[in-house]
Amino acid sequence: MSARPKIDTAQRRARLAMRHLLAPAHRCTSPEQVAQAVVALHATDPATVFLSTGARLDRPGTAALERALYEDRTLVRMHGMRHTLFVFPAELAPVVQASTMRKVAEKERRGLLAFAAEGGFDAAWLAKTEQRTLAALGEAGQATGARLGELVPELREAITVAAGKPYEAKQTIGVRLLRVMGMEGSIVRDRPIGGWTSGQHQWALREALPELPVAAAQAELVRHWLASYGPATEEDVKWWTGWGLREVRAALAACEAVPVDLTEGTGFVLADATDPVPEPAPWAALLPALDPTPMGWRQRDWYLPTENRAELFDRSGNIGPTVWWNGRIVGGWAQRADGELALEYLEEVGADAEAAVAAEAAGLQAWLGTTRVTPRFRTPLERRLSG
Template structure:
């Protein structure tokens, strides 16, 4: 029996430098190139999209990223709910594949919302469909509306319901939020330019061009191929966690790509057939990545780039990572924007004098991109909170 080729953590980190555009020589010109390299940028926190793109671009600007997100008639980047029902910004051309590969729950979500509104306010399916059509008509008439604007235009959407009554997280919400959620998940509406700055989550909503319906199995194979090209070598557990698929579907998708098995510290990993070569080395590099960045959130097994002793400080209780500092493929520290605007950072391990000097330069580059903008991550971690308030 032929032994599997072993790929060391050092080789995986060398791949990361180029594949994820982290080495200065590998940086991109456009935000579209960044999204394509990573498949998608985590977008639950609007600021993450801008900071993740800026970290990987030669000369990032807010207007350039905004143009890719919002230019009409069809933005170059699409903001959709896909992997693990999490919001991502992805190349518009890839959006149909991602939706088909990951949105098997969309129909179930519609049914859940209809049942919730039936139980809360007595709506039946006909009442729900009428309100939904009124929302689409209002968007067609106005072009783009915030959630509040849509509720103002459609009286039925102003009705409020109590969600999760009796629970610690009980809340009162407008029906509008639920109708918008279903329409967005089904790809019938999309987020347009926000009402505030680039850090704002108060998005306007507008009608979306229908996405083509692609076969789920073929789309899952395509997504597995994209993932292995960007994040490989990776284990089946990595891909299962990243997509939210079942283990059976994950294994089927990997097999359909023709991926070759390799030996990793974590066990059996997979590479695409044309990707089984040793990467060329890069010059030493550092990067300051935002909270929820796609790189640290790209694998279930993280020992090859993260010291497990630092997990508690860098992640919140729900597994969301905060802003991190990288040196040559490993997380070596964390950063945060202080309440007075300057960037604080701390090192969890000493990367050496050359890297420390580069971190100072990269901190200055980030500060220049931010200008006077104040950014607070949507998900606060222990170390980020400490750095944000410590002089």
């Protein structure tokens, strides 16, 4: 019996530099290439999509990404793994919908029906309101939730939630209904109101996605993910997808993933990815809060020492802006009110690293210009540096 392939930490960092387009020699020319390389760009914070893309482009900017999202539709913003909002390559949208979101959307739909019933609105009323919303959106082309509430007054109907409790509040039918419709795929988040950092988006109609079998879609999603993030453990795949362990193991088997030895235990790669990759030239990168690379694995010791995590994560597990050197997180960064980028190292890195990081910071600051970016999820280091 041949020995199981072993992939050490240095090799994992080399693969990260190449596959995630972070080393300068591997950066690319289009947002579509970036999205394909990392599979999914976190989009809960609108600025993250642009900053994550810019960190991997030869010539960062906003125009190409806006064109891909809102004109060419080669990228799509939708809910995905762990109920989180992402930007995916358009061709991957049916896979994400079938593998992950269909089940979630069904649960959300049941919750919506129960919520509406609390206010005295039955399923027939809700279905009619939904059809009126689709018709209004088709006529308008695109509209914010507030504008849709003007066009379809039923969306403004408010229902009390948690009645009698300290956190009692009123919530409109529109907030819940538009979210469910987005999860189901009948509507999509479109161009924002304001600049690229704005969180106030418009809605637009979306073409129906092809129906795929769940198991086949799960295998396809894991295949894409391992091509970018492998080697990875079962726990990594389970965490990233949000699936149960049985689903993870079935998908790994279906895409014929190969077990390998890691420092953390058994990992998996695609069958054509067991051979070593060349070591890249020394590289530095400044990645934004919620970037897909630091958020890509559950087990992070190989690129982030445990003792540095408290500074870089908020209490919900969201990572802030990070400084990278040769495949490791070595510090953090933030933008101050005057636009200056502030850096802090969490360990000694040496003069070569500091010079490379300074060059990346100067490039990012020049690109941002007068734009000010404050992460939606604030971390201890980012708060301290931005103050």
